[in-house]
Amino acid sequence: MRGLRPCYIEYRLGFKALNEFLTQFPQSEFAGEAVRRADDAFTSVLADELSNPGGSETLDPKTIDSLLAAYSSTVTRLPDSLRARAQAAVHSARQMLDSLARAHP
Numbered sequence: 001m002r003g004l005r006p007c008y009i010e011y012r013l014g015f016k017a018l019n020e021f022l023t024q025f026p027q028s029e030f031a032g033e034a035v036r037r038a039d040d041a042f043t044s045v046l047a048d049e050l051s052n053p054g055g056s057e058t059l060d061p062k063t064i065d066s067l068l069a070a071y072s073s074t075v076t077r078l079p080d081s082l083r084a085r086a087q088a089a090v091h092s093a094r095q096m097l098d099s100l101a102r103a104h105p
Helices: 004-012 015-024 031-050 061-075 080-103
Strands: none
Touching: 004 015, 004 031, 004 061, 015 031, 015 061, 031 061, 031 080, 061 080
């Protein structure tokens, strides 16, 4: 069962395509919407996990951490206003992931 959440982030929520778009077109007029959707992909899934006190067999924190690392790398190329927003979301997602790791060793 492990690994369903990362797949959900990557494919169902479209993170992989969003990250590729932002890598290729960081100055696009659609970059703001792509950042919002990428941020939501992480924060919504991790918030759902945090609200599940029983723990999850589908999380796979290492894979989610690698997705966050890929996004963090992309974020450095964004315009200042988008970069700040995306970095805040990455920070929040990392905090949630750390909380989950402590709660479900």
